[in-house]
Amino acid sequence: MPDSSSKPLSQATWLSIGLLSLIFFGAYFVLRALPAAQCGFLHYEEIVNADGEIELCATNHAGFIDLTRFSYPIVAEVKSDEPLVPGVKSTIDLSLETAGGTGIAPHELAVTHTKKMHVMVIDPSLEDYHHVHPSADGLSGSYQFDFTPTRTGKYRVFTEIVPLRSRSQAIALSEIEVPGAAHRPEFVRSTESLVDGVRFELLGAPERLKTGRDYRFELKIADIEGGSIALETVMGAKGHMVAFDGEGRGFAHMHPMDSVASARTAGFGGTEAAGTELAFLFNVPNAGWYRLFAQIQVQGEPVFGRFDLKVE
Structure with a gap:
C-alpha cells in the first residue's frame, strides 16, 4: 500500500530542482568548452610586491601550452612600419583584442611576475629568442616593443596575459616576418x-x-x-x-x-x-x-x- 505519510512535491520544490539541474548542466558544458591541455588554466597566488601592490604569481607551472589543441578568446596582431632587417632595431606595434574585436586596455590586465604582459618571440630555427614586455600606447589595446632580430623567416610571437576579470592565463599566437629564408631547427641533446x-x-x-x-x-x-x-x-x-x-x-x-x-x-x-x-x-x-x-x-x-x- 502507498505510504500515506508521503506528500507530493510542491511547485516551488520542483522549480528549485529544475533550476539546480540547469545550473549543473550549464556548468558541465562550460567546463567542456574550456582548454583541455595541461595547465590550460594556471593556479595563481596573490602576493604583495615591494611597492605594496597586489599581483598574481603562477605557482609550479609545469605544463606545455599546445596551441594546436585549443585557442584562447584573445587576438594579438603584430606589425612593423618598415621591413625588419637582421641586426637592426625596429619598433613593433601589437594590438590586443578580445575574440569579439574589443581592445584590451592595460588597466584590464593583472600584474603577473611584475609585468602586465609577457611576450615570447622565437624564430623558425629556435636560435633567436626574445622575452619582452610591451608598453601601452593609450587605452585602445595598442602596445609597442623594440625588437632586433638576428635571423630571417617568420618569427612566432606568443602574447601571455591574465585578464583581471577571469584571473586566468590567456595566450595569443601571431607571426611577424623578417624577409629571407627560414631555417629548420637542428637539435643535439645538451644539458x-x-x-x-x-x-x-x-x-x-x-x-x-x-x-x-x-x-x-x-x-x-x-x-x-x-x-x-x-x-x-x-x-x-x-x-x-x-x-x-x-x-x-x-x-x-x-x-x-x-x-x-x-x-x-x-x-x-x-x-x-x-x-x-x-x-x-x-x-x-x-x-x-x-x-x-x-x-x-x-x-x-x-x-x-x-x-x-x-x-x-
Missing part, C-alpha cells in the same frame, strides 16, 4: 651551455624523457671557473625558463618552484647574491625535440642559456 662567461647546467633530466610526466630540473649557474655568480632578481625571481617544441605547436613558460616564497622575501627588483640553483617543473604532452631557454640577469643584462631535450 650544458656557456654564454657570455656564464655556465648553465641543467640537472635532473634523464636520457629518456616521457610525455605526461612531471620532471624536476635544477638549474645550476656558475662562472667559467665554477665560481658563484650574483644573480639579480628578474620578474620577481632569480631565473625563468621557456621551452619551445621543434614542431612549433606551442611553448611552456616555467617559473621557479619557490618563486612565490622568494617574491615575499626578495622584495622584487633587488640585486642579491642568492643561491646559484633554481628548480623548475617540466611536463610536455607530445613526443619530439624541445629547446629550453634559461633566462637570468647579471649586472643589469639578461643572459640566456640553452638546452636541447628529446621526449619519447
